[in-house]
Amino acid sequence: MLVLEDNPTDVFVIKEVLANCGLSLKPHIVRDGQEAVQYLQALELNLSVPCPALVLLDLNLPRVDGIGVLRQLRHLSRCSKVPVIVVTSSGAEADRTAAGELGADYYFQKPTELSAYMQLGDVIKTVLKAGG
Amino acid sequence: MPVGCGPNMVGEAEVRRLKTLYQLLAALNRARGLEDVYAAAITSLVEAQTADRAAILLFDDDGVIRFKASRGLSAEYQKAVTGHSPWPQGTLGAEPIVVPDVLLDPGLSPYLDVLERENIRALAYIPLTLDGAVCGKFMLYYSTPHACNAGELEVSQAIAVQVALATQHKRAELARARSEQRLQAILDNSPAVIFLKDLQGRYQLVNRRYEESFGITQAELVGRTDFDVFPREMAEQYQANDREVLAGGQPLMVEEQAPYAGEIHSYLSIKFPLKGADGEIVGVCGIATDIEERKQAEAANKHLAAIVESSQDAIIGKDVRGVITSWNREAELLFGYSAEEVIGKPVSTLAAPDRLDEMPSILARILQGNRVEHFETKRRRKNGEIIDVALTVSPVRDASGRIIGASKIVRNIMGRKAAEAERAAILAREQEARRTAELLNSVGPRLAIQLDSKRLVQEVTDIATLLVGAEFGSFFHNLVNDKGESYMLYTLSGVPPEAFAGFPMPRNTEVFGPTFRGDGIVRSDDITEDPRYGKNAPHHGMPKGHLPVRSYLAAPVIARSGEVLGGLFFGHSVPGKFTETHEAIIVGIAAQAAIAMDNARLFEQSQWTQNELKRSNEELRRANRDLEVFAYSASHDLQEPLRTIAISAQLIERGQTEKSLGDDATFLANIRTSAGRMRALIQDLLAYTRATKYEEGQSPAVNSAQVLTEVLDSLRVLIEESGASVTSGELPDVAMHGSRLAQVFQNLIGNAIKYRGNAAPVINITAVTRDGWCVFSVVDNGMGIELEYAERIFGLFKRLHGRDEYPGSGIGLAICQRVVEQYGGRIWLERSVLGGGSTFCFSVPLCS
Numbered sequence: 001m002l003v004l005e006d007n008p009t010d011v012f013v014i015k016e017v018l019a020n021c022g023l024s025l026k027p028h029i030v031r032d033g034q035e036a037v038q039y040l041q042a043l044e045l046n047l048s049v050p051c052p053a054l055v056l057l058d059l060n061l062p063r064v065d066g067i068g069v070l071r072q073l074r075h076l077s078r079c080s081k082v083p084v085i086v087v088t089s090s091g092a093e094a095d096r097t098a099a100g101e102l103g104a105d106y107y108f109q110k111p112t113e114l115s116a117y118m119q120l121g122d123v124i125k126t127v128l129k130a131g132g
Numbered sequence: 133m134p135v136g137c138g139p140n141m142v143g144e145a146e147v148r149r150l151k152t153l154y155q156l157l158a159a160l161n162r163a164r165g166l167e168d169v170y171a172a173a174i175t176s177l178v179e180a181q182t183a184d185r186a187a188i189l190l191f192d193d194d195g196v197i198r199f200k201a202s203r204g205l206s207a208e209y210q211k212a213v214t215g216h217s218p219w220p221q222g223t224l225g226a227e228p229i230v231v232p233d234v235l236l237d238p239g240l241s242p243y244l245d246v247l248e249r250e251n252i253r254a255l256a257y258i259p260l261t262l263d264g265a266v267c268g269k270f271m272l273y274y275s276t277p278h279a280c281n282a283g284e285l286e287v288s289q290a291i292a293v294q295v296a297l298a299t300q301h302k303r304a305e306l307a308r309a310r311s312e313q314r315l316q317a318i319l320d321n322s323p324a325v326i327f328l329k330d331l332q333g334r335y336q337l338v339n340r341r342y343e344e345s346f347g348i349t350q351a352e353l354v355g356r357t358d359f360d361v362f363p364r365e366m367a368e369q370y371q372a373n374d375r376e377v378l379a380g381g382q383p384l385m386v387e388e389q390a391p392y393a394g395e396i397h398s399y400l401s402i403k404f405p406l407k408g409a410d411g412e413i414v415g416v417c418g419i420a421t422d423i424e425e426r427k428q429a430e431a432a433n434k435h436l437a438a439i440v441e442s443s444q445d446a447i448i449g450k451d452v453r454g455v456i457t458s459w460n461r462e463a464e465l466l467f468g469y470s471a472e473e474v475i476g477k478p479v480s481t482l483a484a485p486d487r488l489d490e491m492p493s494i495l496a497r498i499l500q501g502n503r504v505e506h507f508e509t510k511r512r513r514k515n516g517e518i519i520d521v522a523l524t525v526s527p528v529r530d531a532s533g534r535i536i537g538a539s540k541i542v543r544n545i546m547g548r549k550a551a552e553a554e555r556a557a558i559l560a561r562e563q564e565a566r567r568t569a570e571l572l573n574s575v576g577p578r579l580a581i582q583l584d585s586k587r588l589v590q591e592v593t594d595i596a597t598l599l600v601g602a603e604f605g606s607f608f609h610n611l612v613n614d615k616g617e618s619y620m621l622y623t624l625s626g627v628p629p630e631a632f633a634g635f636p637m638p639r640n641t642e643v644f645g646p647t648f649r650g651d652g653i654v655r656s657d658d659i660t661e662d663p664r665y666g667k668n669a670p671h672h673g674m675p676k677g678h679l680p681v682r683s684y685l686a687a688p689v690i691a692r693s694g695e696v697l698g699g700l701f702f703g704h705s706v707p708g709k710f711t712e713t714h715e716a717i718i719v720g721i722a723a724q725a726a727i728a729m730d731n732a733r734l735f736e737q738s739q740w741t742q743n744e745l746k747r748s749n750e751e752l753r754r755a756n757r758d759l760e761v762f763a764y765s766a767s768h769d770l771q772e773p774l775r776t777i778a779i780s781a782q783l784i785e786r787g788q789t790e791k792s793l794g795d796d797a798t799f800l801a802n803i804r805t806s807a808g809r810m811r812a813l814i815q816d817l818l819a820y821t822r823a824t825k826y827e828e829g830q831s832p833a834v835n836s837a838q839v840l841t842e843v844l845d846s847l848r849v850l851i852e853e854s855g856a857s858v859t860s861g862e863l864p865d866v867a868m869h870g871s872r873l874a875q876v877f878q879n880l881i882g883n884a885i886k887y888r889g890n891a892a893p894v895i896n897i898t899a900v901t902r903d904g905w906c907v908f909s910v911v912d913n914g915m916g917i918e919l920e921y922a923e924r925i926f927g928l929f930k931r932l933h934g935r936d937e938y939p940g941s942g943i944g945l946a947i948c949q950r951v952v953e954q955y956g957g958r959i960w961l962e963r964s965v966l967g968g969g970s971t972f973c974f975s976v977p978l979c980s
Contacts, residue, residue, distance in 0.1 A: 007776055009776045009779050009780050009783070010776070010779075012783065013779060013783070060772075089768070089771075089772050089775055090768065092764070092768075110775065112774075112775050112778045112779065112811075113778075113782070114779055114782035114783065114786065117779065
């Protein structure tokens with residue numbers, strides 16, 4: 001699976017969440033929006049690389065923001081239908097709407113409480129079950 | 133010698149015959165008429181002869197012999213033999229014819245039946261002659277054969293002669309009588325007065341007309357003279373004329389006066405000597421006609437002729453063929469032809485070359501009996517000059533009403549035409565003046581509606597150029613550079629801009645200066661001659677390529693404030709084109725233009741202001757949006773690291789106990805609380821910036837009671853937890869945004885609850901209105917504030933208590949102050965007692 005996140009703390013927590021999920025998902029971390037785009041382009045061309053089962057997407061990425069990356073993803077010739085969970089600190093309505101229009105499966109606002117953060121695991125399970 | 137019948141009988145017969153003759157002669161003497169003559173003759177014939185029947189026949193004028201008298205003959209017989217005569221009329225030397233026995237006369241065989249019926253056996257024809265020529269016959273009839281003897285025939289012939297004579301005599305008498313009658317009829321029927329006087333002047337004869345005219349009969353007049361009948365002078369006149377006639381032996385035509393019906397009439401008398409049969413003058417005969425009417429008609433004609441002659445108009449008479457028959461003095465003067473030259477010539481002599489068919493058509497109308505009234509046309513004089521004339525032509529009729537010609541009055545209307553032209557020119561000038569006035573009047577409204585400055589000034593220039601008849605006009609703005617020159621050309625009329633381009637702007641010359649100073653109108657008939665002109669370097673006069681200006685007119689346009697907005701300048705290449713009238717027009721237009729331009733300026737300014745307003749509103753909105761975005765992203769960006777800090781701290785704490793952490797636990801707790809506080813601060817800051825946002829648009833109205841209710845609802849939990857009771861009085865509508873008012877209420881009430889004392893909070897909100905403002909009071913029973921802090925508490929982040937004692941960043945009252953001040957109001961601590969509650973007040977505008 002693909003995790004697009006630049007904040008190291010968040011990366012740590014997400015890794016924790018994934019580990020606690022019980023899902024044997026090995027996350028590929030990309031910290032930069034531009035890098036993410038390149039990764040997706042490579043993914044498109046290299047048919048030997050399988051599509052990620054899930055994408056966790058922060059919106060506040062350097063160079064290319066999350067919405068841009070999501071758009072890129074949705075225009076791929078392969079892997080465009082990969083389930084996406086937006087994991088962001090932004091509560092802005094515009095971001096929520098944009099994410100929804102680009103087919104994000106869930107919009108998870110990063111909490112300040114750690115315990116609340118761990119609930120991301122449930123969200124992942126739900127989305128994977130639904131999408132799969 | 134005729135053969136007789138016997139000697140005794142001859143003697144007896146002889147006596148008888150002589151007796152008959154005497155009787156006949158006596159009878160003839162007595163005879164009054166022809167009938168008497170014939171009757172006498174028949175009687176004689178019968179007595180003288182033994183004939184028992186006799187007849188007299190005479191040739192009538194028509195040459196037919198007819199019975200004039202008879203005895204013993206039937207009408208039938210008369211009719212049968214009428215016209216039958218042995219001798220033609222006028223035969224000379226006719227002898228009696230005896231027919232002793234009709235049966236034996238072959239010439240009478242056609243008449244035998246008639247004769248037999250009439251019992252006539254023998255006849256005798258006795259010719260009646262006059263001057264030897266047969267004029268009729270006697271007839272003697274015998275019922276038995278009878279041969280007349282000579283004696284009988286002699287007697288008959290003697291009788292015949294007498295009868296012929298008597299007949300002739302009588303006929304002559306008759307003819308004479310008839311002739312006399314006829315003559316008298318002529319005299320009496322004549323309308324002329326006819327008279328005959330003898331050599332002594334005594335009246336012999338007058339006719340009926342004379343009698344009627346002078347009231348005297350012929351009987352009374354005969355033998356008397358004129359002096360007996362007429363007034364002396366007249367009688368003398370007549371006598372004189374008569375004497376002249378007698379002396380000259382020639383007829384005389386003379387006018388004489390005579391009285392008639394109380395007036396004096398003129399008579400035209402023809403007097404001639406009456407000669408007797410022997411040629412001697414026996415008297416004077418006169419035939420006189422009353423010519424008084426004619427004289428009056430003549431006098432009238434003369435009078436008319438005099439009028440015609442003295443008329444100021446040319447009067448021309450022509451006949452039905454259009455030949456000139458009369459020509460008065462004025463006609464001579466007008467046309468240059470004398471009467472002799474032109475009478476008898478056709479009237480077409482006078483026609484102008486392009487109007488040759490006019491005259492025939494006029495004549496045609498006249499001949500139909502129509503008048504031609506005041507017909508304006510042209511005619512040609514003798515010298516060829518064409519003149520404008522007005523004709524009035526009327527038909528001329530004779531006494532019977534027949535049109536015999538036309539009378540034409542010709543008036544020279546050249547003077548009138550000139551006067552008319554003059555009048556037309558005056559009228560045209562008047563109309564132009566009126567048009568100008570109307571145009572001027574319309575200028576105002578036209579300019580008034582033109583609020584676009586540039587277009588307005590163009591219109592002014594166009595209209596003004598038109599009204600003064602300039603070749604070109606211009607408006608220059610009064611924009612002067614520091615050198616005191618360079619007026620800016622603003623609008624131009626009459627020439628394309630290129631004509632003005634390429635040369636310097638009018639300098640502050642003495643010609644242009646006055647206008648831009650607002651000194652008044654400058655008008656010059658020829659600017660090149662004006663001493664003020666041409667003094668300025670470098671052009672010394674008209675710059676090359678400049679429009680040729682000779683006539684010059686310029687006026688300043690001065691605003692209400694007295695500021696000279698600019699100048700109107702007009703030029704014409706012909707000198708002397710601009711008059712005082714034009715000056716007046718320009719003064720009017722400049723005034724109207726000034727007003728219009730002022731208005732346009734004001735309008736533009738207001739437009740500008742409106743635009744500015746719009747723009748600033750736009751900016752405001754943009755600023756607000758920017759602020760919003762900034763505030764949001766700023767707060768978000770500021771808060772993001774705090775989140776990380778918090779999470780990180782929790783991660784560290786996770787799986788650790790207080791014991792394992794040791795002092796780190798405190799530090800970590802500090803980290804968390806600091807981060808939390810930071811978050812709160814940032815959020816408050818965000819709220820504060822939102823509070824400073826200018827509300828766009830007009831302040832709406834809001835019902836403050838309603839807002840309070842909503843605020844209390846949102847504070848429900850807090851109110852319940854604290855057991856607070858909140859009451860309020862009547863709260864009005866205020867000119868605020870509801871959300872802002874809510875903010876203030878929320879902060880104040882929240883504070884009242886938060887900073888409560890020992891008792892449950894009791895809060896009361898009231899409102900007082902005055903002078904368009906509403907002052908709200910929030911009264912609580914909380915812990916109170918020391919008044920020395922009354923100002924400080926409204927400061928940003930100013931808190932009077934420790935951080936740990938009461939939550940909150942201390943931004944609430946600062947926010948309230950910002951909000952209230954935005955509406956022009958104020959917020960203050962009205963009253964406070966430590967431990968005794970506080971009263972906060974804030975003022976906001978009421979709804980108008």
